[in-house]
Amino acid sequence: MLTIHHLRIGRSIFTVWLLEELGIEYNLKEYLRHPETMRAGDDLKVIHPLGKSPVIEDEGLVLTESGAITGYLLEKFDTDMKFAPARSDLKAWATYSQWLHYSEGSVFAPLLINMLLLRDPSPSAILSGFSQAEIGLHLGHIANQLGDNDYILGDKISGADFGICYAVAMAQRLGQLENYPTLNAYVERNKARPAFKAAVERAVE
Numbered sequence: 001m002l003t004i005h006h007l008r009i010g011r012s013i014f015t016v017w018l019l020e021e022l023g024i025e026y027n028l029k030e031y032l033r034h035p036e037t038m039r040a041g042d043d044l045k046v047i048h049p050l051g052k053s054p055v056i057e058d059e060g061l062v063l064t065e066s067g068a069i070t071g072y073l074l075e076k077f078d079t080d081m082k083f084a085p086a087r088s089d090l091k092a093w094a095t096y097s098q099w100l101h102y103s104e105g106s107v108f109a110p111l112l113i114n115m116l117l118l119r120d121p122s123p124s125a126i127l128s129g130f131s132q133a134e135i136g137l138h139l140g141h142i143a144n145q146l147g148d149n150d151y152i153l154g155d156k157i158s159g160a161d162f163g164i165c166y167a168v169a170m171a172q173r174l175g176q177l178e179n180y181p182t183l184n185a186y187v188e189r190n191k192a193r194p195a196f197k198a199a200v201e202r203a204v205e
């Protein structure tokens with residue numbers, strides 16, 4: 001059976017959510033952060049040398065990177081293509097793939113800088129100017145794409161929503177969504193899904 005290595009608290013809850021949406025059985029192994037450094041302990045490095053989460057193990061495969069994990073899980077378990085367009089529709093698939101990778105590739109870094117600056121007693125003006133401008137750029141772009149839709153690619157949830165929702169929820173936690181009511185509603189809509197609630201019940205509570 002597939003195992004997910006889940007570090008509390010962090011992005012792996014969004015992969016647990018995907019597992020719940022897919023309705024498959026899985027083992028969940030929980031790890032805790034160091035209370036001061038907030039880093040993962042060496043126990044995760046036993047699974048993968050980077051010591052990061054999420055990591056999944058499935059039939060001898062050890063896989064990191066949440067976007068790659070989403071891709072793998074959907075290839076293997078989303079047999080009726082509920083969460084991704086077919087590759088034969090190349091333009092739709094390419095657009096989906098762009099949104100699948102955008103959250104980790106572009107949106108996360110300025111949010112991380114913002115989070116670290118909040119803990120820094122003497123924050124750098126250059127870094128805070130950069131992160132604020134980038135956060136505005138990306139949140140505006142996500143809000144534009146979302147428009148009046150419920151999910152990032154339209155009225156149906158797709159694999160891209162797990163990473164986008166993680167990034168937008170992080171922006172919400174950092175107090176960055178004041179001017180983005182549709183993004184606040186997007187996070188709440190996803191959190192209200194039964195599979196999200198099941199993930200929280202299994203992995204957080």
Ligand SMILES: N[C@@H](CCC(=O)N[C@@H](CS)C(=O)NCC(=O)O)C(=O)O
Nearest residue numbers: 010011039040052053054065066104
């Ligand atoms: N790009 C990776 C990032 C993985 C990552 O940095 N995970 C964080 C948890 S949210 C982590 O494991 N941090 C622990 C540490 O760095 O010690 C992904 O998408 O999975």
